[in-house]
Amino acid sequence: MTPLPTGSATHPGTDIAAPRLAKKKFLHDAAEHVRDTGHRAFVRKALGGYYTTRDAQKARYRDYEQARDAASLAKWSAVNRLDELLPRFAENFTANGGQVHWARDAAEAREIVLGLLRGARAKAVIKSKCMTSEEIHLNQAMEADGYGVVESDLGEFIQQLRGEPPYHFVFPCMHVRRDEISDLFQKHLGSPPTSEPEELTMIARRHMRRLYVEADVGITGANFLVAETGQISITENEGNARLTAGLPRVHIAIAGIEKVVDRLDDLAVLLPMLATAGTGQPLTCYNTLYSGPRRAGECDGPEEMHVVLLDNRRTEILADPEQRDSLHCIRCGACLNVCPIFKNVGGFTYGTTYQGPIGSVITPHLRGLADWNHLSGASSLCGACTDACPVRIDIHHHLLHNRRNAARTAPGRFERLGHRLFVAAASRPWLFAAGGWWFRKSLGLLKALRPPLLKAWLATRDLPPAPPHSFRSQWRRR
Amino acid sequence: MSSTRMGDARETILARVREALRLPAPPPHLQSPALDPAPTGSLPVLPLEAARPWLPDGGDSPEESRRILGENLARLKAELHHVADAAAAAAFLADLARGRNWKRVATHGHPLVATAAATLACDTERVDAGPFDKDALEACDAGVTSCEVLVAQTGSVLVSSATCGGRALSVLPHVHVVVATADQVVPTLGDALHAVRERHAGRLPSMLSFITGPSRTGDIERILVLGAHGPKELIVLLVG
Ligand code: SF4
Numbered sequence: 116m117t118p119l120p121t122g123s124a125t126h127p128g129t130d131i132a133a134p135r136l137a138k139k140k141f142l143h144d145a146a147e148h149v150r151d152t153g154h155r156a157f158v159r160k161a162l163g164g165y166y167t168t169r170d171a172q173k174a175r176y177r178d179y180e181q182a183r184d185a186a187s188l189a190k191w192s193a194v195n196r197l198d199e200l201l202p203r204f205a206e207n208f209t210a211n212g213g214q215v216h217w218a219r220d221a222a223e224a225r226e227i228v229l230g231l232l233r234g235a236r237a238k239a240v241i242k243s244k245c246m247t248s249e250e251i252h253l254n255q256a257m258e259a260d261g262y263g264v265v266e267s268d269l270g271e272f273i274q275q276l277r278g279e280p281p282y283h284f285v286f287p288c289m290h291v292r293r294d295e296i297s298d299l300f301q302k303h304l305g306s307p308p309t310s311e312p313e314e315l316t317m318i319a320r321r322h323m324r325r326l327y328v329e330a331d332v333g334i335t336g337a338n339f340l341v342a343e344t345g346q347i348s349i350t351e352n353e354g355n356a357r358l359t360a361g362l363p364r365v366h367i368a369i370a371g372i373e374k375v376v377d378r379l380d381d382l383a384v385l386l387p388m389l390a391t392a393g394t395g396q397p398l399t400c401y402n403t404l405y406s407g408p409r410r411a412g413e414c415d416g417p418e419e420m421h422v423v424l425l426d427n428r429r430t431e432i433l434a435d436p437e438q439r440d441s442l443h444c445i446r447c448g449a450c451l452n453v454c455p456i457f458k459n460v461g462g463f464t465y466g467t468t469y470q471g472p473i474g475s476v477i478t479p480h481l482r483g484l485a486d487w488n489h490l491s492g493a494s495s496l497c498g499a500c501t502d503a504c505p506v507r508i509d510i511h512h513h514l515l516h517n518r519r520n521a522a523r524t525a526p527g528r529f530e531r532l533g534h535r536l537f538v539a540a541a542s543r544p545w546l547f548a549a550g551g552w553w554f555r556k557s558l559g560l561l562k563a564l565r566p567p568l569l570k571a572w573l574a575t576r577d578l579p580p581a582p583p584h585s586f587r588s589q590w591r592r593r
Numbered sequence: 594m595s596s597t598r599m600g601d602a603r604e605t606i607l608a609r610v611r612e613a614l615r616l617p618a619p620p621p622h623l624q625s626p627a628l629d630p631a632p633t634g635s636l637p638v639l640p641l642e643a644a645r646p647w648l649p650d651g652g653d654s655p656e657e658s659r660r661i662l663g664e665n666l667a668r669l670k671a672e673l674h675h676v677a678d679a680a681a682a683a684a685f686l687a688d689l690a691r692g693r694n695w696k697r698v699a700t701h702g703h704p705l706v707a708t709a710a711a712t713l714a715c716d717t718e719r720v721d722a723g724p725f726d727k728d729a730l731e732a733c734d735a736g737v738t739s740c741e742v743l744v745a746q747t748g749s750v751l752v753s754s755a756t757c758g759g760r761a762l763s764v765l766p767h768v769h770v771v772v773a774t775a776d777q778v779v780p781t782l783g784d785a786l787h788a789v790r791e792r793h794a795g796r797l798p799s800m801l802s803f804i805t806g807p808s809r810t811g812d813i814e815r816i817l818v819l820g821a822h823g824p825k826e827l828i829v830l831l832v833g
Contacts, residue, residue: 161815178647184625185644191621198611217602269821270812293813312813316821328727354764354808354823361760362727380641383783398747400809403802410799414721414759426606434613507622
């Protein structure tokens with residue numbers, strides 16, 4: 116199997132090695148992206164159908180809002196009993212014949228997976244979509260150790276060939292045009308050019324089939340870990356995860372510790388909610404529960420199954436009761452699909468594994484508020500994310516909470532000065548009126564002078580003409 | 594990695610979790626009055642039964658469930674065919690194989706499947722009669738399986754590794770044909786989970802998979818394409 120390029124740490128869209136640069140990069144990329152109207156229109160169009168399909172499916176619920184309550188409660192009661200449910204999952208999964216591994220951080224998780232690959236004498240590894248593996252940069256580590264690894268999810272495969280991380284954690288290559296995909300497949304797979312999505316999909320399908328059969332290890336993520344029965348649940352549309360967990364000799368699943376749910380029954384609510392909010396489907400095409408390796412009497416399946424439980428600072432979020440509910444996230448992607456900021460700045464601008472509103476909430480926790488607080492500002496606070504969230508995470512308020520927390524630890528001197536001046540003026544009517552008069556008179560001058568403070572703002576916007584009279588005098592006259 | 598370090602990691606993570614949970618979280622923002630935590634001060638653990646009337650309908654009678662199943666399968670671009678009995682299922686399958694010019698069809702030992710495949714004129718490959726060749730299975734035109742249950746609410750077919758020919762049969766061949774009896778239709782996902790637990794009491798199969806329509810992707814410009822990595826077609830034969 117030819118080794119394929121993977122997202123490198125220096126690529127514009129990847130997690131940044133030097134986080135001090137994160138904010139600078141964000142501002143630069145956002146400005147660049149916003150100017151690219153063609154790209155914005157393309158992304159908007161790609162997401163355009165989402166609302167219609169989702170709303171049609173929502174209408175089939177007898178009470179969607181109450182179903183959201185049920186989903187929210189299922190996750191609330193699991194996350195708040197993680198101390199009890201996490202060991203229970205591990206115990207039951209072990210009793211089913213699986214092996215559990217605990218990873219405090221990304222490095223430990225990588226080391227565990229590499230150890231398992233060595234133990235299995237793996238030659239070829241196939242992967243299905245797994246955001247936690249993006250989080251821990253597993254592909255780079257595997258390649259550095261000489262393992263060939265292929266992403267089997269179509270979107271992830273395209274991104275792997277492009278050497279880019281996912282653009283959107285549910286729709287990894289939604290920003291790529293079909294002709295670019297055709298060129299990519301021509302170059303890497305030697306396929307004939309085509310502009311048909313169907314034909315392009317079939318090219319990837321044919322290419323991948325051999326690899327499933329040849330791979331000795333399959334790596335997947337997990338959407339839920341069921342404590343009661345010791346099963347993991349994987350949600351997917353393409354069937355690639357089924358093949359990844361079905362054909363190779365060893366199956367490794369990597370999951371964040373917050374994925375635990377209490378009972379199998381919880382999935383009867385969570386699975387349809389995930390599908391409806393994420394893509395507007397009644398249920399995603401394959402929802403599969405794995406309880407361990409192949410059992411006696413079964414005709415296929417892996418000989419070994421491993422689950423790697425990853426903390427990687429999730430416990431830091433858990434320790435913040437106010438924002439603990441951001442661990443309820445089932446990664447449906449709905450908040451990205453509806454976010455005006457996401458649609459304008461694009462997925463790569465965030466520079467994070469998890470993009471969009473929920474990424475902006477959790478990344479400062481996972482990677483440090485000092486360097487990632489600018490993401491809390493990447494919101495118009497319109498609340499579209501909170502409305503869309505199937506498990507009722509208070510997303511936009513958490514962005515506000517992060518702004519508040521950041522201001523507490525590192526108050527901005529200019530902001531403070533500005534507020535002081537405002538308070539001084541606002542509590543003295545004569546001063547307020549005088550300030551207003553001066554401002555109305557000098558607005559034209561300001562526009563002409565373009566002082567550095569206003570430059571960025573004026574670059575893409577126009578100042579309105581100043582009204583002849585103050586609001587207060589207009590009010591008095593009515 | 595040494596086992597002590599593993600043990601350390603487990604202990605460290607669980608200690609962090611316990612420490613983190615010492616401060617209670619505020620209750621979630623719920624809209625349903627039925628779930629108001631006020632009277633007891635603590636939130637109820639919601640039984641599935643309570644959520645059932647909010648989720649999509651699965652029908653109150655077997656007839657209604659079958660009707661909903663049919664509607665959902667049609668929306669999912671799966672085929673549903675009603676056949677009178679096992680012999681009719683076999684005739685249907687034989688016609689299908691002839692019409693599509695299938696060379697080789699994969700099956701397993703379930704009685705419904707065995708009867709349905711008995712009159713096939715083409716080659717057959719049984720996956721559960723000793724170790725099977727993955728390449729041979731990949732080359733099959735279709736895989737015929739039984740199922741645990743069919744779910745009206747979502748239009749899903751629930752297959753298991755224990756009773757439906759293992760893990761690969763329902764996903765590797767290009768067409769998936771499911772043979773089921775009409776009494777295998779259950780209203781909701783909750784009922785389906787209940788049924789498999791009853792059937793495999795205390796020993797769940799290593800894989801349970803809800804298959805909801807043929808394999809699909811929207812990864813290229815969000816345009817729907819069927820048959821991404823799994824079957825392009827899902828055909829359900831409902832007997833009786
Ligand atoms: S925060 Fe809510 S809407 Fe956003 S991905 Fe997570 S579950 Fe979906």
